[in-house]
Amino acid sequence: MKRRILTGLIVLSVAAVLLGCATTSSASTTPAATAPPQRTVVTGATVDQFLRDLRPAGTQPVFLGVASRLRNRDEEEAVAILHAAEQASRYVRMAARYQVVTQTSGRSLGVQDGIAAEWDANLADRLVDSVNVLQVLQDAEGTYILATVDGIPPLPAIRIDPAGSGEPSWVRRPPEIAGFIVTTGVSLRSRRFRDSIDSADQEALKEILSQTRSSVRMLEDRREVERQGTSMTTTVAQEAAATLRQFLVISRHASADGRYYYSLVIAREE
Numbered sequence: 001m002k003r004r005i006l007t008g009l010i011v012l013s014v015a016a017v018l019l020g021c022a023t024t025s026s027a028s029t030t031p032a033a034t035a036p037p038q039r040t041v042v043t044g045a046t047v048d049q050f051l052r053d054l055r056p057a058g059t060q061p062v063f064l065g066v067a068s069r070l071r072n073r074d075e076e077e078a079v080a081i082l083h084a085a086e087q088a089s090r091y092v093r094m095a096a097r098y099q100v101v102t103q104t105s106g107r108s109l110g111v112q113d114g115i116a117a118e119w120d121a122n123l124a125d126r127l128v129d130s131v132n133v134l135q136v137l138q139d140a141e142g143t144y145i146l147a148t149v150d151g152i153p154p155l156p157a158i159r160i161d162p163a164g165s166g167e168p169s170w171v172r173r174p175p176e177i178a179g180f181i182v183t184t185g186v187s188l189r190s191r192r193f194r195d196s197i198d199s200a201d202q203e204a205l206k207e208i209l210s211q212t213r214s215s216v217r218m219l220e221d222r223r224e225v226e227r228q229g230t231s232m233t234t235t236v237a238q239e240a241a242a243t244l245r246q247f248l249v250i251s252r253h254a255s256a257d258g259r260y261y262y263s264l265v266i267a268r269e270e
Contacts, residue, residue, distance in 0.1 A: 042137040047193070050137045050144055051252040052168070059154035061248050062134070063087045065145040066194040076143035081131045082124070083194070088131075088149040089124040090117065091248055093270070097241040098209045104234050115202055115209075127151065141193060153246070158266075160250055168253055170264045180246070180266040183207040187261050189254075196261040197252060204265035205247070212242040212269045243270040 042050060054062045065084035067076040096117040103110045130150040137144045158177050169175075174182045185204025190196045247267040254261050 039133050040135045042135050045137060047137065047139065047141075047144060048254045050135070050146075051197075051254075054146070054250050054252065055160045056155050056158070056250075057134070057148055059157065060148040061088070061091055061152070061155050061246075063091075063147050063149065064197070064249070064252065065131075065147055066142065066197065067144075068142045068192055068194060069140065070142075073138065073143065076138075077133075077136065077145065080143050080145045081133065081147070082128055084131050084145060084147045085127040085149065086119075086121075086124045087249075088127050088152050089121070090119040091246055092120070092123065092152055093243065093245055094119045094247050095241070095243045096205055096209055097239065098206050099237060099239045102236045102238075113206075115206055117202075117205065155246065155248070167255070168251065168262075168264075170251065171253060171262050174264060177266055180268060181208050181211050182264070182266050183211070185263040185265060189259050189261060196254075197263065200252070200261045200263040201249060201265065204249075204263050208244065208247075208265065208267050209240040209242055212240070212244075244268065245270055 051064050054064060056062055063084040065080035065082075065087075067079035067083065070076045070079070094117055096115065098113070098115045100111065100113045103112075127149055132148045132150065133145050134148065135146040156179065158180070160175075160177075170184060171186075174184050176182065183204045185200040185202065185207065187196060187199035187203055190199060244267045247265065249263050249265050251264040252262065253264075
């Protein structure tokens with residue numbers, strides 16, 4: 001950040017000298033710097049009200065950054081800013097893989113699944129200085145920010161209805177948005193709020209992978225049969241993988257009883 005400011009000062013100084021050599025009668029003018037987005041401290045709102053509306057600011061995605069309660073509020077906000085930068089990095093590009101393993105033995109059935117996502121952590125660190133905090137909400141549980149991030153690809157114009165009160169309609173049926181895969185993820189409440197919303201994001205990611213073209217091509221079915229006396233065990237593994245761009249949560253919701261968290265997510269397949 002400091003390097004960028006110093007470079008700008010050197011360029012302006014050189015420009016001023018050249019203008020002074022060219023003429024002594026004309027005054028040099030410096031273009032006004034772009035003002036940072038206005039920052040608003042939100043009071044009297046619940047967390048659910050705060051996180052509902054994540055509609056893009058023009059063509060800039062809006063990210064919800066979250067930090068659990070710490071001794072120092074400034075440290076909390078720094079953690080929330082890094083959380084937003086991490087989401088911006090996975091928005092730029094993310095490779096994800098989802099595997100489901102089903103095992104049957106006699107009348108018993110067991111299912112295990114897991115998901116792995118890879119995104120550029122170094123890019124997230126570099127984007128921290130580019131996070132523009134738009135709104136801040138603090139409560140007894142922690143700090144929450146809404147922010148845009150400079151230096152990432154713009155989002156195509158998409159129309160999203162503003163969030164109202166009560167349960168949003170997308171919880172039951174995701175809207176259609178041209179050019180994007182749109183899904184809803186739901187998870188049970190975890191001890192930490194951030195874990196709750198991250199789990200809902202992961203559930204949405206699983207659904208996105210099941211809808212991508214590459215996941216169909218890479219779907220594998222591996223069977224292994226073992227006989228032990230009269231019993232038979234069958235294991236089936238299915239795997240889906242894809243590289244995604246513009247993976248973005250555009251709205252969130254918590255159920256009235258606080259047991260469930262929902263994420264409305266869009267993404268494009270690379």
